Amino acid sequence: MMEVRELTKRYGDKTAVSGLSFVVRPGRVTGFLGPNGAGKSTTMRMMLGLDTPTSGSVLIDGRPYRRLAEPLRTVGSLLDAKGVHGGRTAYAHLAGLAASNRIPRRRVDEVLEMTGLDPATARRRTKGFSLGMGQRLGIAGALLGDPRVLILDEPVNGLDTEGIRWIRELMKSLAAEGRTVFLSSHLMSEMELTADHLIVIGRGRLLADTSVREFIASHSRAHTVVRAAEGDADRLRDVLEGELRARVSLDAGGGWLVEGPGAAAIGELARERGLALHELTPRFSSLEEVYTAMAHTSVEYTAEVTR
Numbered sequence: 001m002m003e004v005r006e007l008t009k010r011y012g013d014k015t016a017v018s019g020l021s022f023v024v025r026p027g028r029v030t031g032f033l034g035p036n037g038a039g040k041s042t043t044m045r046m047m048l049g050l051d052t053p054t055s056g057s058v059l060i061d062g063r064p065y066r067r068l069a070e071p072l073r074t075v076g077s078l079l080d081a082k083g084v085h086g087g088r089t090a091y092a093h094l095a096g097l098a099a100s101n102r103i104p105r106r107r108v109d110e111v112l113e114m115t116g117l118d119p120a121t122a123r124r125r126t127k128g129f130s131l132g133m134g135q136r137l138g139i140a141g142a143l144l145g146d147p148r149v150l151i152l153d154e155p156v157n158g159l160d161t162e163g164i165r166w167i168r169e170l171m172k173s174l175a176a177e178g179r180t181v182f183l184s185s186h187l188m189s190e191m192e193l194t195a196d197h198l199i200v201i202g203r204g205r206l207l208a209d210t211s212v213r214e215f216i217a218s219h220s221r222a223h224t225v226v227r228a229a230e231g232d233a234d235r236l237r238d239v240l241e242g243e244l245r246a247r248v249s250l251d252a253g254g255g256w257l258v259e260g261p262g263a264a265a266i267g268e269l270a271r272e273r274g275l276a277l278h279e280l281t282p283r284f285s286s287l288e289e290v291y292t293a294m295a296h297t298s299v300e301y302t303a304e305v306t307r
């Protein structure tokens, strides 16, 4: 478990993180969202003791990072996959990390296998690694100490479709084992598939701390796809616009996309007006649609931090 308490970070007159408080719980994947410059990386750096808060604190399993006896065994992290010495082989990099954290050498082979880095790749210098291979190595490093908490900044960055799917399943299985998994990503569709819970920040402040499902349900507008019998389509649109004040547009699959009234109201009105419906389907927004709509309407989502 991780507790962020009244966390604030200022750089000169710029406030990157402002009075942020939330709890990241074990047993689920928590996604960390926010536009560029919202303060995600700064928050993650403070979680890992790489940056000192101006005020506030982060506790990992009850202690600040710097007071953890064996940090790598408690928290695994991936902030910058390029933070590996290019002259070393992947194996040497992990073996060095293991040795300095009193982690048995055999664990290196285990994490290499878990992350799909084969022995031949592991013996290559990391300088020639692709972004995706570097990302896998970074994750191998994060898993080395078999930590209860994982903090990953953009872990799918540079991965192909197969790699992205692999990360998704890995994150879910680590959470299912009871670990605390906290990750940021710009890929909303991926976040929707991977995360159970969301922490959303904008301008360094907390905007939402909720399940993915609730976030979508509470911010999406009701949409329904409705299709009438042939010949009734125009009349259906007129009735919806005139009597229910609905916004009606043509749906990509034919039929009308109705915004405003729910499926029940549409169905009942159609029956009263003697219109036979061939389709009446509530449509839920995707996380990406909800997030994009918020980004257009809320200043916290749009502008950079200025103060």
Ligand SMILES: Nc1ncnc2c1ncn2[C@@H]1O[C@H](COP(=O)(O)OP(=O)(O)OP(=O)(O)O)[C@@H](O)[C@H]1O
Pocket: 011, 014, 015, 016, 034, 035, 036, 037, 038, 039, 040, 041, 042, 043, 304, 305
């Ligand atoms: N070392 C620093 N010195 C001065 N300002 C900084 C420093 N680090 C971050 N900032 C500023 O703090 C704000 C938050 O940056 P941060 O990198 O944490 O955002 P982010 O949400 O991770 O963005 P991105 O999605 O682009 O990575 C930005 O305005 C950034 O310019």
